[in-house]
Amino acid sequence: MRTTNVPGRKGRFRRTAIFFGAALLLAAPVQAQPEKTPPRQPNIVILLADDWGFTDVGAFGAEFATPHLDALAYAGTRFTNFHVAGSCSPTRAMLQTGVMNHRNGLGNMPETIPDEHRGKPGYDTVMNHRVVTIAQLLKAAGYRTYFTGKWHLGSDAARLPHARGYDRAYSLADAGADNFEQRPIEGLYDTAAWTENGKPATLPKDYYSSRFVVQKMIDYVEADRASGKPFLASINFLANHIPVQAPDSDIARYAALYHDGWTALRQVRAKRAAALGIVPAGVPIVTMPTTADWQKLDADERAAAVRVMQAYAGMATAMDREVGRLVAHLKATGDYDNTIFVFLSDNGAEPTNPFGSLRNRLFLDMQYDLSTANIGRRGSFSAIGPGWASAAASPLSGYKFSATEGGLRVPLIVTWPGNKQVQAGAIRHGLAHVTDILPTLTELAGVAGHGGRWQGKDVEPVTGRSLVPMLTGATDSVHGDTPLGYELSGNAALFKGDYKLVRNLAPTGDGKWRLFDLKSDPGETRDLAAAQPERFAAMLADYRAYAKANGVLAMPAGYTANEQINAYAWQQQGRKRAIKAALWLGGGLLALALLIWGWRRRKRVVS
Incomplete structure (x- = not known):
């Protein structure tokens, strides 16, 4: 009789196999799962332009071509309310340290400081040793650190970039x-003070500034690639500082532009910036008192003015092309997605007219080919002047050296292609400041700050705030209603929320304080001081507190930055002439002494 509930031979074998298999699995040692390799810290590329106005990038409103900067802008976040200093060195020191300029030693620049202020606390005219640079912080965290281009923060061995945290540096002092x-x-200046790693350097024969500083940076990055470390690459362009110069093909590209003049360009730029969402539509704009009437210029004056703006546009495009070459290289090496890009300008566009006095014109005419056909080319010396500088800042008022928005507000682009926390295509209108860059980058890189103490000594604490909440979209402002003060060369401002208190000396102002609502009036056209006396008084008290805490000095009567630069230049020329005269006189006296000695010797021999 067959019993169906009794297991057969095959069933018993199957169950036995399962039993022993399970026992073996339980007895076997557990294999450790491989640990996930933590993502490498991001590379950081800082692209610092020189004297670019607020709308001097296509993604901010420019008519000239900057396709590679535009691509970074649309892949990342644009800041429309970002502020720097009114001239280069103070901005550069704040960018390097996250510390306000009167605390980092750049209360003024060597070229613009009045003699009465030299050597006073905060007026070192060089970046002092009480601050820690971003290169020092990142190097201590395992980064490779590189610098190319304009430094202008000190020229002695202890203050050049190689001594301030950069592993390799090719810099102009x-x-x-x-x-x-x-x-x-x-x-x-007597010489072009280029150095590499602290030693005098010689530029190559085929040198062009934008191409050179990018190629040198690529060389540095590749030389140490085997280390596997992330890198900080600080590329500091000379474009578009005086002298405005560009390759012929880049100038020729804009032959059809700028014939309508600076006032027309200012209007076009304002409309384009509004269409891009950079500024509100229809914002009122002012005409600067230093802007000449285009229609009253004669034909030769207009031809020269058109040509210099074509060269300015060509210089910007040439720089942008080099940015594109760097980006292409980083894509080819696989670095692009894990690289944070930061683009900014050190101040607004340069208004100085070097030919404003007959003395300057005669001197420059002896040194350069100043013909209209040669503007922007090798051997030329040219500058766009206040008319085009005002257009470059459109729709803002003012330009470099002043505390107007055109002097202090510049484009800022932050992009991290492979990290979605930095939003692509975003535009942020909240207040941001150049001191915010260092804490932003250290946070994104996961690098600790110094907290006011570094390598066993007290240092100036970072005053900037991280912009990461703005980059992620968590907020449109990290400063809120906290007062943020500023002063340089007597031009001063205090920002608080949407409002700005500002004072400008001649030639862009009259020394009086004014109050503006920057949200509705970024062009600073409506003074609210009388209409809002309580706010005006409170912000003035805030500024005075900032000035006292930072050791801000009052400027001598009649001071202007423009006149001081001229005085500095002629002092330098006087010093050079004095040296030449001394050498000539010394040589003459030596020759006379030798002549007398020889005559006396011959006389003794004869006798």
């Missing part, structure tokens, strides 16, 4: 230099 050859700005 001066405010500017020629873009085609190793030549200084004649009249301002």
Whole structure:
């Protein structure tokens, strides 16, 4: 009789196999799961333009071509209310340290400081040793650190970038230099003070500034690639500082533009910026008192003015092309997605007219080919002047050196292509400041700050705030209603929420304080001081507290930055002439002494 509930031979074998298999699995040692490799810290590329106005990028309203900067802008976040200093060195020191300029030593620049202020606390005219640079912080955290281009924060061995945290550095210690050859700005400096790793350097024969600083940076990055460490690459362009110079093909590209003049361009830029969402539509704009009437210029004046703006546009496009070459290289090496890009300008566009006095014109005419056909080319010396500088800042008022929005507000782009916390295509209108860059980058990189103490000594604490909440979209402002003060060369401002208290000396102002609502009036056209006396008084008290805490000094009567630069230049020329005269006189006296000695010797021999 067959019993169906009794297991057969095959069933018993199957169950036995399962039993022993399970026992073996339980007895076997557990294999450790491989640990996930933590993502490498991001590379950081800082692209610092020189003297670019608020709308001097296509993504902010420019008519000239900046496709590679535009691509970074649309892949990341644009800041429309970002502020720097009114001239280069103070901005550069704040960018490097996250510390306000009177605390980091750049209460003024060597070229613009009055003699009465030299050596006073905060007026070192160089970046002092009480601050820690971003290169020092990142290097201590395992980064490779590189610097190329304009430094202008000190020229002695202890203050050049190689001594301030940069592993490799090819830098210019001066405010500017020629873009085609190793030549200084004649009249301002004796030499073009380029150094590599702290030692005097010689530029190559095929040198063009934008191409060179990018290629040198690529060389540095590749030289140490085997280390596997992330890198900080600080690329500091000479474009578009005086002298405005560009390759011929880049100038020729804009032959059809700028014939309608600066006032027309100012209107066009304002409309384009509004269409891009950079500023509100229909914001009122002012005409600066230093802007000449285009229609009253004669034909030769207009031709020269058109040509210099074409060269300015060409110079910007040439710089942008080099940014594109760097980006292409980082894509080819696989670094692009894990690289944070930061683009900004050090101040607004340069209004100085170097030919404003007959003395300057005669001197420059002896040093350069100033013909209209040569503007922007090798051997030229040119500047866009206040008319085009005002257009470059449109729709803002003012330009470089002043505390107007055109002097202090510049484009800022922050992009991290492979990290979605930095929103693509976003535009942020909240207040941001150049001191915010360092804490932003250290937070994104996961690098600790110094908290006011570094390598066993007290240092100036970082005053900036991280912009990460703005980059992620968590907020449109990290400063809120906290007062943020500023002063340089007597031009001063205090920001508080949407409001700005501002004072400008001549030639862009009259020394009086004014109050503006920047949200509705970024062009600073409606003074609210009388209409809002309580706010005006409170903000003035805030500014005075800032000035006292930062050791801000009052400027001598009649001071202007423009006149001080001219005085500095002629002092330099006087010093050079004195040295030449001394050498000539010394040589003459030596020759006379030798002549007398020889005559006496011959006389003794004869006798």
